[in-house]
Amino acid sequence: MPFHASCKVDWEVAGQCADVKTKITDQIKALNGPAGCANGGEKCLYSLVSDSGMKVTATHETPKKHYKDDLTFSFTQSSNVCKVHGFSTSETWYAVLDHSTNYCNLRNLITGSGLQSTANFKETTSDSVCTQYSSADCSKY
Incomplete structure (x- = not known):
């Protein structure tokens, strides 16, 4: 588990x-306001911070x-596959556990x-690089 609440x-x-x-940038913009916060979600x-070259940065509150x-997303084209590296880290310096928020x-x-429903979609992460990944409930967080 990371020493700080974060996820790769x-x-x-x-x-x-x-x-x-x-x-991804369109989705960040779509979730900008408070509407998705209803019912505890x-x-x-x-908020989109920057969108330049093959990198997107954002924040989530x-x-x-x-x-x-x-949040940081880095993109690498490999033939007809886009490799995306996502990283989220808490700004709170003392945060260790995060209920899988990152x-x-x-x-x-x-x-x-809708990217998870594309052909050949593959996700790779683990508890060793992603705080509380194995107990994630993204319908809540």
Whole structure:
């Protein structure tokens, strides 16, 4: 388990990285406001920080305690597969456990953009690089 609340995830998605990147940035923008916070959800309060080259950075704020997490997506084209490296980390220096929030910060964008339903979609992560990954409940966080 990481020493700080954070998560590293690698995905492989069929297609061009430009399209994958657009879908992720569009999803960040779609979840910008408070609407997804209803009924205790956290699919809300995302903010796009930068979108340049093969990298996207964003933040996610938890609606109840207003903790902020920093998100980074890096894209690498490999033939007809886009390799995406996602990283989310808590801005709170003392955060160790996060109820899988950092994983869900990333996964909710992938799921919301429909990328997990593309052909040959592959996700790679583990508890050793992603805080509380094996107990993730992204319907809640």
